[in-house]
Amino acid sequence: xxxxxxxxxxxxxxxxxxxxxLNDPADRLLGVWEPSNGRARVKIEKIxxxxxGKIVWLKEPTDxxxxxxxxxxxxPDESLRNxxxxxxxxxxxxxxxxxxxxxxxxxxxxxNGSTYSCIIKMKDANTLEIRGYIGIATFGRTxxxxxxQVPAKP
Amino acid sequence: MIKCVFRVRFKKxxxxxxxxVWFPTTGLLNSSCITTVFHFSFFIFTxxxxxxxxxxxxxxxxxxxxxxxxxxASILLFGACKNDTKKITYTLDNLQFNLEGPLFEGPNTAxxxxxxxxxxxxxxPQATANQIKSVKLVSCEINAPEGQNFxxxxxxxxxxxxxxxxxxxxxxxxxxxxxxKSIAPQPKAxxxxxxxxxxxxxxxxxATLLADQEESLSYTGKLSFELEVTN
Amino acid sequence: MNYAxxxxxVLLLSMPLSHAFAQTDSTATEEDYGEYDNLSFxxxxxxxxxSNKIEGLxxxxxxxxxxxxxxxxxxxxxxxxxxxxxxxxxxLAHGLRFAANVPVISRNSIIVQMxxxxxxxxxxxxxxxxxxxxxxxxxxxxxxxxxxxxxxxxFKPLDGKKFLLFQGSADLNGDWQWxxxxxxxxxxxxxxxxYGLRTSxxxxxxxxxxxxxxxxxxxxxxxxxxxxxxxxxTWGTEILFPARAHVRRTFSPRSMAFFGYxxxxxxxxxxxxxxxxxxxxxxxxxxxxxxxxxxxxxKDFIWMSLQVGYRINYSYNVDxxxxxxxFYRGFFGxxxxxxxxxxxxxLYINLSINLVSP
Numbered sequence: 001x002x003x004x005x006x007x008x009x010x011x012x013x014x015x016x017x018x019x020x021x022l023n024d025p026a027d028r029l030l031g032v033w034e035p036s037n038g039r040a041r042v043k044i045e046k047i048x049x050x051x052x053g054k055i056v057w058l059k060e061p062t063d064x065x066x067x068x069x070x071x072x073x074x075x076p077d078e079s080l081r082n083x084x085x086x087x088x089x090x091x092x093x094x095x096x097x098x099x100x101x102x103x104x105x106x107x108x109x110x111x112n113g114s115t116y117s118c119i120i121k122m123k124d125a126n127t128l129e130i131r132g133y134i135g136i137a138t139f140g141r142t143x144x145x146x147x148x149q150v151p152a153k154p
Numbered sequence: 155m156i157k158c159v160f161r162v163r164f165k166k167x168x169x170x171x172x173x174x175v176w177f178p179t180t181g182l183l184n185s186s187c188i189t190t191v192f193h194f195s196f197f198i199f200t201x202x203x204x205x206x207x208x209x210x211x212x213x214x215x216x217x218x219x220x221x222x223x224x225x226x227a228s229i230l231l232f233g234a235c236k237n238d239t240k241k242i243t244y245t246l247d248n249l250q251f252n253l254e255g256p257l258f259e260g261p262n263t264a265x266x267x268x269x270x271x272x273x274x275x276x277x278x279p280q281a282t283a284n285q286i287k288s289v290k291l292v293s294c295e296i297n298a299p300e301g302q303n304f305x306x307x308x309x310x311x312x313x314x315x316x317x318x319x320x321x322x323x324x325x326x327x328x329x330x331x332x333x334x335k336s337i338a339p340q341p342k343a344x345x346x347x348x349x350x351x352x353x354x355x356x357x358x359x360x361a362t363l364l365a366d367q368e369e370s371l372s373y374t375g376k377l378s379f380e381l382e383v384t385n
Numbered sequence: 386m387n388y389a390x391x392x393x394x395v396l397l398l399s400m401p402l403s404h405a406f407a408q409t410d411s412t413a414t415e416e417d418y419g420e421y422d423n424l425s426f427x428x429x430x431x432x433x434x435x436s437n438k439i440e441g442l443x444x445x446x447x448x449x450x451x452x453x454x455x456x457x458x459x460x461x462x463x464x465x466x467x468x469x470x471x472x473x474x475x476x477l478a479h480g481l482r483f484a485a486n487v488p489v490i491s492r493n494s495i496i497v498q499m500x501x502x503x504x505x506x507x508x509x510x511x512x513x514x515x516x517x518x519x520x521x522x523x524x525x526x527x528x529x530x531x532x533x534x535x536x537x538x539x540f541k542p543l544d545g546k547k548f549l550l551f552q553g554s555a556d557l558n559g560d561w562q563w564x565x566x567x568x569x570x571x572x573x574x575x576x577x578x579x580y581g582l583r584t585s586x587x588x589x590x591x592x593x594x595x596x597x598x599x600x601x602x603x604x605x606x607x608x609x610x611x612x613x614x615x616x617x618x619t620w621g622t623e624i625l626f627p628a629r630a631h632v633r634r635t636f637s638p639r640s641m642a643f644f645g646y647x648x649x650x651x652x653x654x655x656x657x658x659x660x661x662x663x664x665x666x667x668x669x670x671x672x673x674x675x676x677x678x679x680x681x682x683x684k685d686f687i688w689m690s691l692q693v694g695y696r697i698n699y700s701y702n703v704d705x706x707x708x709x710x711x712f713y714r715g716f717f718g719x720x721x722x723x724x725x726x727x728x729x730x731x732l733y734i735n736l737s738i739n740l741v742s743p
Contacts, residue, residue, distance in 0.1 A: 047265055089321075112639070146426050
């Protein structure tokens with residue numbers, strides 16, 4: 001009987017551990033997302049235990065002025081102003097707080113080179129509410145991002 | 155004659171000063187700190203002995219002033235020594251930055267997780283996080299493998315990430331000179347002690363590619379940090 | 386082998402299987418990030434709503450705290466009752482200005498902001514002036530003018546291009562004092578509605594109608610919105626005609642200059658003095674501020690704004706409100722004014738510190 005209980009425990013533990021590694025609720029944030037203006041696509045990935053989002057696609061990748069790829073020309077760090085905007089890590093340092101919320105992160109607005117505090121709330125599996133704010137969440141603005149379907153590797 | 159008298163008097167003052175600083179602090183400080191205080195005081199004293207100071211008028215008041223200055227300087231040094239820190243250079247060598255293809259035009263990221271052993275780094279057995287007072291990146295070097303160079307890459311940014319600290323840019327090189335086989339991104343003056351206090355850090359290399367490419371890229375990095383730790 | 390042992394054997398066998406399934410599952414969901422151009426939405430796509438801003442527009446101010454200085458000016462007051470026309474010279478007129486615009490709802494489908502504002506003008510009569518003095522000069526010198534109000538702004542995008550904009554506010558304007566407020570029945574209500582088009586990321590325009598006191602007295606005025614930025618983001622316009630119109634020169638997203646004007650006005654009730662309270666008099670104050678403005682970020686979202694300009698008096702007349710109720714004269718009405726006054730035009734400076742919006 002003791003062996004039976006032990007086996008059951010081992011089985012359940014193994015099952016739960018497997019399930020957890022596959023279905024960590026925090027990892028639901030991973031994927032490619034599009035802001036409401038449809039002008040960019042952002043891939044959210046995990047580095048360590050935190051989540052970061054990089055611009056992977058721009059609707060208008062070239063600067064109409066120069067005819068060259070858009071640069072991060074408003075970056076407060078002057079040495080990075082000639083770096084391409086595509087690939088810029090605009091979401092940084094998000095940790096999963098629970099209740100479908102990722103907090104303590106920042107969002108960068110390439111239009112003005114400003115970085116805002118940010119909260120990400122997952123409304124459903126394919127919808128994020130991203131609120132950038134200054135100081136307190138009241139002084140902020142929410143945008144809705146939608147998940148893009150990434151095809152499976154052939 | 156007068157000059158001589160003052161010299162003698164001044165010497166007394168200086169000796170008094172040494173005594174004043176030396177005795178109460180002997181038991182409190184380790185010898186290196188006390189030695190610094192002592193030597194500093196003695197250095198000033200020697201300067202004065204060489205008669206560079208205008209001691210020819212208002213002599214007594216001058217003596218008092220100088221004694222006070224010496225005392226204040228020593229106390230300042232004493233304050234600086236109080237926590238008795240030491241400087242250590244720590245090098246993270248042979249960091250393997252693997253950028254796995256397909257790679258895209260723009261920044262691509264390679265990450266290297268590092269587990270820091272504080273005891274090994276500081277040379278202090280059972281070193282704790284709060285003994286790390288300051289960490290600065292002092293030099294950085296990234297090398298391309300034999301027969302390759304950095305031509306596919308226009309610029310690189312090195313960043314540190316850790317669980318409880320915001321991702322921080324630590325060095326960058328923009329643009330990378332043509333045909334470079336080895337590059338030395340410019341370290342930023344950021345204070346990085348909070349990363350070292352975490353224990354586990356991730357070194358990220360964001361390499362901006364000039365064009366899409368299928369093949370992976372691999373570079374080797376070496377980062378040297380200067381740490382200030384308390385004993 | 387007993388039952389329990391057999392079960393254990395089966396369970397242990399099943400363990401690697403469960404991992405194997407997991408592995409298969411994981412491999413099946415491995416995603417190909419090789420191509421970002423032709424991705425489709427995983428669920429419903431985003432409904433496309435146009436933004437309330439365009440590229441390059443100066444940042445809107447969440448909180449603004451400033452001080453306004455007007456140079457010396459002379460009031461030429463009309464006769465009133467037994468008092469003959471008179472002139473009164475004032476020194477520096479100055480006052481605090483505060484405004485807050487707090488987003489209550491701020492989503493891409495709707496933005497609702499609540500606002501609060503306060504501004505004051507304190508007048509100082511020059512010394513040693515003799516001759517007649519009347520209620521107007523006395524009210525200005527003794528009490529100054531204050532305006533305090535609450536308002537709301539609603540931006541409702543209809544789709545990726547069209548939008549509606551509503552503004553409404555209630556203001557208490559007069560020579561009231563702190564601790565001795567005018568009753569709320571004297572609130573003045575203003576409103577505006579605009580239907581607009583955001584024709585590109587660099588241009589938006591709209592037309593609408595406003596009920597406004599900017600010309601001093603109640604008016605219904607058509608309005609035109611036109612914001613634009615050139616492709617290199619160096620020049621632009623920020624126009625809400627007739628309230629304000631500016632040409633913008635952008636040095637960087639954190640530093641810009643403007644040249645243009647603002648039409649500023651309200652109807653201020655002369656209420657504080659009990660002896661004239663019953664007369665229902667209101668100063669129809671309106672001024673055109675022709676100005677140069679420089680705004681820059683001091684640190685992150687803290688911006689300073691410096692205005693230097695010429696304050697042109699448009700109206701400083703006084704109306705007597707029949708039965709205490711406001712009335713509409715418009716540009717062509719013939720209702721007589723209680724006093725037709727003149728005010729000389731000084732230079733002015735306004736310095737403010739602002740918290741700007743994302």
